[in-house]
Amino acid sequence: MRLLRYEWGKLARLPAFWGVLALCLAFNCLLIGSGDRWRWEWNEAAALTGGLGQRVDTDFLDGLRQQPQSEHRDYLLSAAEGMTDIYVDYDLKSLSGFYNGYVKSSPTAAALMERKYDRLAERIAHLSETGAAMDWYGGPASHNVHQFLYGALMRAILTEGAVLGMLSMLFLLGYENQQRTAAGVYASRTGRKLCHWKVLAGGIWALAIYLLLAAVTLVMFLVFWDWSDIWSGSVSSQFNYVIDMFVRRPFFTWADFTAGSYLVSVVGLGGLLTVVFALLAAVCGTLVQNIYLSALALTLLLCGGAAAQALCAQVGLWMGYALLTFQPVSVWLYVNGWFTELGLNAFVPWQETVGTGLSLTICGLGTALALRRFGRKDVST
Amino acid sequence: MLTVEHVTKCYGKFAALEDISLQFTSGVYGLLAPNGAGKTTLIKMLTTLLFPTSGQILWEGEDIHALDEDYRGLLGYLPQEFGYYPGYTPRQFLRYVAALQCIPRKEADRRISELLELVGLSDAEHKKMRQLSNGMRHRVGIAQAMLNDPRLLILDEPTAGLDPRERVRFRNLIHSLAEDRIVILSTHIVSDIETIAGQIVMLRDHRLFCCDSPAGICGKMKGRVFEVPAGTALEENQFLLSERQGENGTLLRIFSDTPPQGTVPVTPSLEDAFLAIYREGQV
DSSP: OHHHHHHHHHHHTOHHHHHHHHHHHHHHHHHHHHTHHHHHHHHHHHHHHTTSOSBOSHHHHHHHHTSOOOHHHHHHHHHHHTOOOTTTTOOOHHHHHHHHHHHTTSHHHHHHHHHHHHHHHHHHHHHHHHTGGGBOTTGGGHHHHHHIIIIIIIHHHHHHHHHHHHHHHHHHHHHHHHHTOHHHHHTSSSGGGHHHHHHHHHHHHHHHHHHHHHHHHHHHHHHHSOOTTTTTSBTTOTTOEEEETTEEEEOOBSSOOBHHHHHHHHHHHHHHHHHHHHHHHHHHHHHHOOHHHHHHHHHHHHHHHHHHHHHHHHHTOHHHHHHHTTSHHHHHHTGGGTTBOOGGGOSSTTHHHHHHHHHHHHHHHHHHHHHHHHHTSOOOO | OEEEEEEEEEETTEEEEEEEEEEEOSEEEEEEOOTTSSHHHHHHHHTTSSOOSEEEEEETTEEHHHHTHHHHTTEEEEOSSOOOOTTSOHHHHHHHHHHHTTOOHHHHHHHHHHHHHHTTOGGGTTSOGGGSOHHHHHHHHHHHHHTTOOSEEEEESTTTTOOHHHHHHHHHHHHHHOTTSEEEEEESOHHHHTTTOSEEEEEETTEEEEEEOHHHHHHHTTTSEEEEETTOOOOTTEEEEEEEEETTEEEEEEEESSOOTTOOBOOOOHHHHHHHHTGGGOO
């Protein structure tokens, strides 16, 4: 534990780190400000529907009618009155046919895609039973605000957390060589096992920084956006939808998520993904032991993976593409649609969760192997 | 007892050290060779930083890599290039080293105070390391090497960058520490070890050249070191070791297997032996 504290101390003594963290938070503030065009609509809807519950039924409509007459109330009322359960007779064929058409040249990828949409059909049947489509969520502003929160704000938090986490890990693993203390440190009783502590410290630090960024940013967001009566609403409300490759579809989730449980799940999975990125950095940092070279190797690895995925799509190697959609960069890219069917970005249900779990396992094993190799090789000083 | 058994270290096709066999018991050992001879390679193998390509190093009969932390726990090491954390004070840095050496906090604090006193840094213990002079930082290095009260103390080029007063102070310190432990001191500066080392280990052509007492090494040179006036033409088998200012002008100190005409041999010093052994750029 003492060694963990010392490793964290090395990071905490780095003024540049706190500078970058402050810049990230300032950027997030600006980002929150950039969503102002939807804020009024969202808060107004929250004020008018507050206390009416989330399910749009007769009581909800009566309650809304009793609100003081205004242009916005009428707009919300017309939106609520026009609601029907879109999941009851939802035709999935056009959606599945669209994506299957892309991957049909690879029988395995096509079979996976088909199986995913078969499972989605079961989910849609379940959603129609629960009447999730009839939940108000945030009303007509749901899509824009949901995409703003997850597509912009959460993406920024995740990116900042992952980048700071990776840099922190690389810094810790290259620190002894940079300070020329490697010989003394690795000849101590702890020896090369110090790298185990460094990886543990770097991983915990990355997660803590991500959670700090998420907590501060989301609290600031919630101060200005009224979500007090929204938390119990289903994110699969008919007002919420996603657009992928110009195809619009409802927000089909693989489990019943309320706005609250969805946010907690995204933040939680984001934390695991941050750890995955930190572990990737740990593999590079342990093998290279030089901050700049390992940063270069890590950049090549991340960009190379994304480029390979794009290339596979271009040349029609759909099975290769399918495998590459599980990589952490790909999971990070579609954060705004996590826990949904994700179109061409997913070949199995819960793709982001499976991808993160697989990456965590692979990167964990990779880190263990890199540490083992480091323990058996000469220390270059 | 530390035993080096037929140790070879290769980097690709280049052999940095070949078939080195040595035994170390309590006392000061001077590892003396020019730069590039393999001193640091040998020291890094003794500190487990490098793995021998072949052969093994044993502590009390057990391989040091198998002993792992048990071996490193009784090792104190001052690297050739002593790195430090500039923002730490000596006490903070020594506390960190104590954590690396798994020394309990209370015991470490007591030991740190003792060592700071010993190396004369009690007054500077709260200054940042970046504010200390090279010599003071070096003393922190010695203190960190002594923190775990090591049975084996390895110091690689410990006097590099020290002024003459600090060198003397350092030599006295090493002498006082060497009573009940093995001290291996690597240097290419003869004066650092000729008064304190019981045994001198010399490497040449990446092999062990000798392991003997300073008197023994000088004894082998007896009758082969001479002084001649400056300007004397040297014959083929005569090698210039050094020059010095005598009462009647400059004198050349030469090494020769046969005495030059009209000269008498002088008492060889360890420096003469060093220069004779490593003449003409041999390493």
